[in-house]
Amino acid sequence: MGETTETGLPRALAIAWGVQDVPQRGPSRGLTHERIVAAAIEIADADGLGAVTMQAVAKSLDFTTMSLYRYVSSKDELLRLMQDAAVTVPEKVELPDDWRDALRAWADLIRDAYRAHPWALELPRGQAAVLMPRTVRTADLGLAAMAGLDLSDGEKIAAILLISQHVASMVELERSLEAEGEVVATPEGVEMLRRAITPDRFPHLAEVMAAGGYIADAPARPDDPEGVDGEYAFGLDVLIAGLESLERRRRE
Amino acid sequence: MGETTETGLPRALAIAWGVQDVPQRGPSRGLTHERIVAAAIEIADADGLGAVTMQAVAKSLDFTTMSLYRYVSSKDELLRLMQDAAVTVPEKVELPDDWRDALRAWADLIRDAYRAHPWALELPRGQAAVLMPRTVRTADLGLAAMAGLDLSDGEKIAAILLISQHVASMVELERSLEAEGEVVATPEGVEMLRRAITPDRFPHLAEVMAAGGYIADAPARPDDPEGVDGEYAFGLDVLIAGLESLERRRRE
DNA sequence: CGTACACCGTTTATGACATACACAGTGCCT
DNA sequence: AGGCACTGTGTATGTCATAAACGGTGTACG
Numbered sequence: 001m002g003e004t005t006e007t008g009l010p011r012a013l014a015i016a017w018g019v020q021d022v023p024q025r026g027p028s029r030g031l032t033h034e035r036i037v038a039a040a041i042e043i044a045d046a047d048g049l050g051a052v053t054m055q056a057v058a059k060s061l062d063f064t065t066m067s068l069y070r071y072v073s074s075k076d077e078l079l080r081l082m083q084d085a086a087v088t089v090p091e092k093v094e095l096p097d098d099w100r101d102a103l104r105a106w107a108d109l110i111r112d113a114y115r116a117h118p119w120a121l122e123l124p125r126g127q128a129a130v131l132m133p134r135t136v137r138t139a140d141l142g143l144a145a146m147a148g149l150d151l152s153d154g155e156k157i158a159a160i161l162l163i164s165q166h167v168a169s170m171v172e173l174e175r176s177l178e179a180e181g182e183v184v185a186t187p188e189g190v191e192m193l194r195r196a197i198t199p200d201r202f203p204h205l206a207e208v209m210a211a212g213g214y215i216a217d218a219p220a221r222p223d224d225p226e227g228v229d230g231e232y233a234f235g236l237d238v239l240i241a242g243l244e245s246l247e248r249r250r251r252e
Numbered sequence: 253m254g255e256t257t258e259t260g261l262p263r264a265l266a267i268a269w270g271v272q273d274v275p276q277r278g279p280s281r282g283l284t285h286e287r288i289v290a291a292a293i294e295i296a297d298a299d300g301l302g303a304v305t306m307q308a309v310a311k312s313l314d315f316t317t318m319s320l321y322r323y324v325s326s327k328d329e330l331l332r333l334m335q336d337a338a339v340t341v342p343e344k345v346e347l348p349d350d351w352r353d354a355l356r357a358w359a360d361l362i363r364d365a366y367r368a369h370p371w372a373l374e375l376p377r378g379q380a381a382v383l384m385p386r387t388v389r390t391a392d393l394g395l396a397a398m399a400g401l402d403l404s405d406g407e408k409i410a411a412i413l414l415i416s417q418h419v420a421s422m423v424e425l426e427r428s429l430e431a432e433g434e435v436v437a438t439p440e441g442v443e444m445l446r447r448a449i450t451p452d453r454f455p456h457l458a459e460v461m462a463a464g465g466y467i468a469d470a471p472a473r474p475d476d477p478e479g480v481d482g483e484y485a486f487g488l489d490v491l492i493a494g495l496e497s498l499e500r501r502r503r504e
Numbered sequence: 505c506g507t508a509c510a511c512c513g514t515t516t517a518t519g520a521c522a523t524a525c526a527c528a529g530t531g532c533c534t
Numbered sequence: 535a536g537g538c539a540c541t542g543t544g545t546a547t548g549t550c551a552t553a554a555a556c557g558g559t560g561t562a563c564g
Contacts (some may be wrong), residue, residue: 153460
């Protein structure tokens with residue numbers, strides 16, 4: 001095994017929090033978790049998560065593949081560490097006073113982080129991920145942003161989850177459009193889809209498409225307010241308006 | 253290559269829409285896309301996405317591994333087809349009149365689908381996925397649910413995206429808690445985390461944790477309103493309230 | 505102060521897997 | 535009637551993650 005420590009925690013958690021006991025007896029270590037993770041991230045940034053193999057990481061550090069296993073008990077563990085390292089938020093952050101503006105600023109921070117390391121979106125965001133240091137810090141910052149919002153703790157946590165998932169989705173969509181956007185937008189391709197999505201089978205959507213929606217004919221320009229940026233902003237608007245209305249309802 | 257057709261579309265799209273031209277000249281085919289996808293889904297349902305290998309799928313159909321490649325140009329293509337088949341929504345659906353109730357019902361439908369095939373959440377949801385038949389049908393249904401809502405087409409599409417992403421996140425969280433929940437909840441593990449998440453480094457979150465929040469001490473009981481079900485409902489509330497408020501603002 | 509052993513980085517080996525390629529049979533189209 | 539597009543198959547290759555065994559190293563304990 002090796003995936004979990006005696007504490008029952010995924011070992012990645014112990015490593016990330018720095019509570020993994022360091023061996024005392026042997027020769028001094030030639031590597032550190034930090035260097036390994038940094039090397040892996042560099043590869044992922046350059047060539048995608050698929051290029052991150054134990055061999056590639058090791059070679060970039062001038063070590064043998066197997067040497068990495070002295071530090072990381074599996075590739076999965078390495079990926080978890082990478083995930084945590086990817087969601088870094090600046091050290092010092094000044095959040096606006098109004099919780100609405102603060103939440104927007106907070107969302108933008110996360111978006112920047114994901115944009116910087118888009119491969120992080122391919123990794124499952126589960127409970128273990130939520131307990132990693134940077135994620136915890138990000139959550140803390142989110143709570144700070146909502147200081148002026150009159151909701152319960154549990155609701156604030158849920159709101160954080162909600163918003164961060166929204167940001168993640170939008171960056172992922174953004175990425176996917178970037179990658180395959182031009183491909184799908186081939187005139188023949190769009191034509192085929194228009195033939196397939198007929199009003200009798202998809203009455204509502206077909207209407208939208210007839211009005212030019214849903215399928216992007218042209219690769220969305222970055223400044224297009226109707227593009228992913230628009231959906232990002234729209235989602236934030238809806239979420240914040242929803243929280244506002246919930247708070248108002250709560251007050252009565 | 254083989255990943256895309258002459259139309260520029262991912263071949264999976266053409267197959268799923270049934271517009272892939274069938275070969276005429278050779279021996280009759282012993283398999284169909286449907287059977288292959290069904291077999292793969294059965295494996296994924298039983299043993300997870302990791303158990304879906306070309307060999308395993310082929311064996312379950314009593315064919316050779318390579319024979320699958322006569323129908324599917326790559327494993328990735330098979331996965332895309334599986335993804336589409338997984339998000340099936342019942343044939344006949346009666347949605348409530350009020351758009352709020354309708355959206356809730358719609359969200360529940362998606363949740364059921366994801367719960368039935370949780371592995372679908374591990375596959376990237378990009379643009380190509382959005383154009384697959386079942387997803388299109390689901391989107392159409394979502395639009396139907398919002399018939400009584402006074403927003404623009406683009407906004408409704410964005411709302412659909414928003415809600416379905418929320419549902420996906422919650423089912424994924426649910427799954428992850430189910431899988432690793434007890435593990436993290438080891439007393440020693442929780443203790444370690446409490447020591448790491450100190451008030452000076454994480455002032456807001458530490459406070460929440462002191463009040464018993466954020467970390468689940470015990471595996472969440474399914475009926476716990478504070479559990480994932482609670483967050484699911486909370487998210488829906490926020491989203492719907494947000495849409496409501498947006499509509500109200502629009503009316504003025 | 506020496507020695508045992510825990511730990512280092514390496515070499516070699518194994519077993520999944522996805523997938524390319526070449527083959528022998530099959531049945532529609534000309 | 536026969537070519538050829540296509541079928542399912544067997545074999546081969548290359549990439550990976552990872553296990554196991556090994557000789558060197560330095561710390562802790564006798």
